[in-house]
Amino acid sequence: MNKFTPAKPAGARSVDEITGSRRLRRMRKADWSRRLVQENRLSVDDLIWPIFVVDGKNIREPIAAMPGVFRLSLDLAVKEAERAAKLGIPAIATFPNVELGLRDQTGSHILDPENVINRATRAIKHAVPEIGIITDAALDPFTSHGHDGILRDGIIVNDETVEQVTAAAVIQAAAGADIIAPSDMMDGRIGAIRDALDANGFQDVAIMSYATKFASAFYGPYREAVGTAGLLKGDKKTYYLDHANSDEAVREAEQDLTEGADMLMVKPGLPYLDIIRRLKDEFRMPTFAYQVSGEYSMIKAAAANGWIDGDKAMLESLLAFKRAGCDGILTYFAPEVAAMLEG
Ligand SMILES: NCC(=O)CCC(=O)O
Ligand SMILES: [Mg+2]
DSSP: OOOOOOOOOTTOOOHHHHHTTOOTTGGGSSHHHHHHHOOOOOOGGGEEEEEEEESSSSOEEEOTTSTTOEEEEHHHHHHHHHHHHHHTOOEEEEEEOOOGGGOBTTOGGGGOTTSHHHHHHHHHHHHOTTSEEEEOOOSTTTBTTOOSSEEETTEEEHHHHHHHHHHHHHHHHHHTOSEEOOOSOOTTHHHHHHHHHHHTTOTTOEEEEEEEEBOOGGGHHHHHHTTOTTTOOSOSTTTSBOTTOSHHHHHHHHHHHHHTOSEEEEESOGGGHHHHHHHHHHHOOOEEEEEOHHHHHHHHHHHHTTSSOHHHHHHHHHHHHHHHTOSEEEETTHHHHHHHHHO
16 A cells, blocks of 8 residues: 655644634633533523324324324313423414314315314413414315315415415414414415404414425425325425525515514424525514424434434524524424423
8 A cells, every 4th residue: 555645835834823823622622611602592482382283082192203293182282281381481383183074175174263273272271371372374284185275276276365364363363372373375364364363353463474484395294293194286386485495585574574474484494594594684583493394303213213312413403593593493392302401
């Protein structure tokens, strides 16, 4: 084997000459100094916990593609909300798995004040009034085709969907939702929901807009959780954002703020940190990320295989959202990380 000895350049500079004695490792030398200069911190106040609810009693159904996440009947959802409040988690977001017989072409069951989402809101509000409740006014768990909008002749019709989603938002507010978070990406829904909430006396109900929801492969496990995986035909590219685009995301956020959104959300999270940073810098509004099911499950799967340290990857991923400019994160890790931050 030939041995190669690299030549030192003539008059090679010392490291001090190269750096001008600016040694950036100095502050990293010990735990105490790393803590002292740490720029971002994750706190339990940053967490929103998405939970899945179903009809029935004493049901705690595992979701195969989301280890550690369950579909909960309302009695158990209330218990979990109590646990979340004790851990200091500020808010939960509820998503239903609706029985197939109640799903139809227009998602009409979303308008039933007694549907599982509205009953969950009332039950949790009654038992745990101190926790914030966020509901999604989207149609996908209620339609027989798994789309977020009303489907007519192969087209998701915008304005009719906005009417349906707006009516659903008012019914959710009447049930006690504190924040309406419409995730369907129809044009004009934020302004329509704001007008309708105000007209019905819900001026104090806020809107968190899923302003930039991208067409993404990372929603896979969620579709198992809400039971739309087998129903969905085609894709959602005519309403969700093209994941190649960034300027378009800024336009979407600007539009939703103009229409009255109180908060912005970017979804998915980790592959879209650049979008979070752009929106935060551009608008300086409360900005949230949804660390979606696929992101959660990737970390869980790699950890289960012993390929990564799951706890460390969880904490690192959540802190990355703070660094990117997030005020908070919707994450299935919420109770796990809250317990860790507390302990
Ligand atoms: N409207 C809520 C979602 O679509 C959640 C997606 C995910 O967690 O993958
Ligand atoms: Mg829009």
